[in-house]
Each structure stands twice: as structure tokens, then as C-alpha cells.
Amino acid sequence: MKKLIKDLGLLVEKIGACKNGCILYWMDDIDLEYCKFCGDARYKPTRGQDPRQKSSPYAVLRYLLLTPCLQRLYSLRATAEHMTWHATHQTKEGSMCHPSDAEAWNLPPGMCMSSEYMFLTMVIPDPSNPKRLTDVYLESLIEELLQLWYVGVRMYNHAMNNEFIMRVALMWIMNGLPAYGMVSGWSNVGVMGCPVCMDDTRAFHLQYGRKACYFDCHKQFLPEHPSQRNKKAFTKNHVENKVARPRLSGDQLLDWVADFSPAIQMLFSLLEGYCSDHKWTKKNIFRDLPYWSWMNVDQTLCLKRSIPCRRSRRGGYANGLRAFSFLMATRLTLHAALT
Secondary structure (H helix, E strand, O other), rough: OOOHHOOOOOOEEEHHHHHHOOEEOOOOOOOOEEEEOOEHHHHHHOOOOOEEEEEOEEEEEEEEOHHHHHHHHHHHHHHHHHHHHHHHOOOOOOOOOOOOOOOOOOOOOOOOOOOOOOOEEEEOOOOOOOHHHHHHHOHHHHHHHHHHHHHOOOEEEEEEEEEEEEEEOOOOOOOOOOHHEEEEEEEEOOOOOOOOOOOHHHOOEOOOOOEOOOOHHHHHHHHOOOOHHOOOHOOOOOOOOOOOOOOOOHHHHHHHHOOOOOOOOOOOOOOOOOOEEEOOOOOOOHOOOOOOOOOOOOOOOOOOOOOOEEEEOOOOOOHHHHHHHHHHHOOHOOOOOOO
């Protein structure tokens, strides 16, 4: 495996990690023998007294560097032409029907989600879900993204036969709702689990089951015309007059979590006002990126959906292919792909 990765030109950085996911042993903590949060040992106990025997760490994060992958996109003329597609394709001035019409885009829409342009960046060394401690493993990726933004990297464009300094920005994150709660820091369970309504929710607990219920909460998002809000199927003898609160901007969210602590510092405690005023569990690490609050691409526009379809032991798919049927009524560009 090492020879295969080396022949492919994939540079892998091995970073020691706490077996509980508390920290990465790198940068200022590279020489630590014990975790500074939980106190567990970094290395497994050695057998025998042979001084030549190397200590084996409990957990190792394998991080595949992003910069060489981006450099290879410009090393071939065929892929370099696609990377400069945005600067040459025609757009209608003043209109935006797809994120590719905005300034922050590279590949053509039909290629950006193909498997050839998807890069594996890290292998998390834990069979269980790291949950809100996902930010600990993302530190290496965020550090490289900061370097690519502030410093950049020298590239050679084979399509135009020139050199330039490339700077990289993370446009968006695509994930399901459970993963959204782990990455964003807003817990999406309970009555304040909606990431749109947030603390202005209309959800409630059932009287006997005590389960969170969002029944009829969608009516505030309907058009204010009576024909849309007075349907018998939804109103239950009640007319909804409330207008949904505008979605908070990136700057407003950043001001809200500015004084919050990172994920690891909130491992053994919850933020003040949790479940009563908010559902924040941490300040997510992506807000360390300087451009994260003012990205000019709406993350709710036409994104290609993908659904994890786990293959079972019997050879079929545990989720079932019927799970994809609800997407077939949408546009062809939004169809899910079975991989």
C-alpha cells in the first residue's frame, strides 16, 4: 500500500492522535507523551526490554495533503483547460442561475461532482463517530486551507503556459442533517433543532410521548396569500399569520458564537443557556477561515444530492434503491448517483 501511494504521488502525513479524540499530537503538542485533556497515554506499552523496539501510538490520523492534488489538476493540459473554464465561458450579465455564474467557481458544473475530482483528505482513526470532536481531526485541513489562502502556492498552468500564485478558498460543505449538527456546532435534536428557525422555533414537546414535534411549523414559510395559508389539510382550524424570520447571515452567526469555546474545551461542559436560549455546542473550526462569513455563494442553490447506500452482507443495499426515487422528479442535474 505504501508503494502504491508513493507511485501515485500522494503525500501522506501521519499525525498522532489521542485515542479519545481529544487532541492531535502536532505543532505545539508534538512532543507530548500524554493527552493534556484526558491524561491517557499516547503510545501503547512495549513488550520486552529491547531498546530498538519502536513505540506504537494508539491512534494515527492519516492526512493526505491537498496542495499536491490541486497542483496535478494544472499539470495536464486537458484538466488545466477545465480549471480555467470559468474565465472563458459565457454568462448573462446581472443574472445567476447556478453557482458557476458566481465569481467563486472553477470546474464546469457537470464535472465538479464526478469521482475523478473528489479527493480523500483524511482517514480518521476511530471506528466510532467522533461527533462534535470532528473539529479536532479537521485541524490539519484548516491549517492547510489557511496557508493556501494567505500565502498561496506557485502553480504552472499547462493550458496557458504560464505560472501563477494560486489561492484556495473552501466554498461549501455538503452533508446530511446529522452531520450538519456535528460540523456546524448547532445541535439539531429537540425542539430547537431546526438550523433555520434556531431559537425562533414553533416546535413543541408532545404531551405524553415527550418527543419533539414540528407539526405545522412549515406554514410560516408559505406565501402570505390566504389561498396558500388557509388550506384545510394544513391549518387545523387555525390561520397562520406569522412570517418566518429572515435567515441569519454569516456575520450575525459569527457574532453569536464569537465568545464560544472550541469543541475540545466544551467536552465536559455545556455552554450557558444551552437548550433554553440556543443549541450551540461549540464554535466550529470552519469559522477560523477568514472568508467563511462573507462567502458570495448561496449554499442552498443547486447542489447535486448524494445518498449513502450501504451494501449489506447479502449483496444488496441496506437502504434500498427506492430511497433514490424521490429525486427522480427533479432536474437531471440533481439526480443522485449510485456509487
